[in-house]
Amino acid sequence: MRFDLDRIDSGTVYKLMAATVVPRPIGWVTTLNREGRVNAAPYSFFNVMGDNPPVVALGILGDEKRGFKDTARNILDGAEFVVNLVPEVLAPQMNITAVDAPAGVDELELAGLSPAPCAYVKPPRIAESPVSFECVNHSTLVTGPFQALVVGRVLAIHIADAFVKDAARGHVDTPGLDLVGRGFGATYIRTRDTYEMARPTWATFKRP
Template sequence: MRFDYDQLAPGIGYKLMTATITPRPIAWVSTLGKSGVVNAAPYSFFNAMGHTPPTLALGLLADPDKGYKDTARNILDTGEFVVNLVPESLAEAMNLTCINAPPDVSELDLANLTPAPSTHIRAPRIAESPVSFECVSLSTIVTGPHQTVVIGRILAVHIDDAYVIDGPRGHVDTPALGLIGRMHGAGWYARSTDMFQLDRPVWPPKG
């Protein structure tokens, strides 16, 4: 079956994307509002985009009531954000922070989470997360009414010592992190435990 996006209701188009582009890593984004309130919310339209300079991208959809979501508003206003990653042990806390709270309410307080100071930017990290990327906005593309793609430049990554195998060589215990990904439907998530390995081919191919 073919679905042409110019003939689809937006909600159906969204479902077709989120049911198939899976699993998606989750950026648990912490930002600072102009008034000083710490905002946190999960975003699974997210991935790494490059390493020289180190970049990542976020897709921030429009909010039917507010226009820009608080995360988008804060990034547009301050140019700063932190992407925290989500292990299974923090899944429920992460889910709590997707509540559509007004801008003057900190989702970190609602979910009993602790802000930790960043080193390069004013937006704080989420202390409970094992991996946090401090970012500044390199480019913001408004892709639709109140819908934005943010390309972030990573200034620093904090990784809990418990998961660093060899810092100077950049070796991290990825399986031990137990990070989760977003799947399809209303609330399906994936664990990153069911893995297999493939060797990368080099030219000329063998046999």
């Protein structure tokens, strides 16, 4: 079946895309508003998009009632944000921070989480998260009514010492991080069920 997206309402379009592009990593984004209050919210339209310079992208949908979501508003205003990652043990707190709280409500405090200072940007990272990316706004495209595609340049990555296996080589204990991703609807996906597949080289490649 083909779905012609110009003829389908955006709620159904969302379902078609979010139910097929899985798993999606979750960027748990902390920002500051103009008054300096902390905002936190999860974004699963998130990924790493380059390493030179290191960039990440966030897809922030428009909100019918609020216009720009607080995260988009704060990044447009303040140009700085932190992307924290979500281990399974923090998934309930991450979910609390997705509440449609009025602007200015500190979702970190609401979820019983603590802010930790960053080296290069003003917004705090989430102390309990094992990985945090300090980012500045590289470029933001407004792709629709109050819908933004944010490209952030990553200035620093914090990784909890327990998960750094070899700092010089950049080796990380990925299974130990126990991160979760978003699936369809309200389902989440663990990163424990992995398998290995060696990448072919042309020199040794044999047609199956």
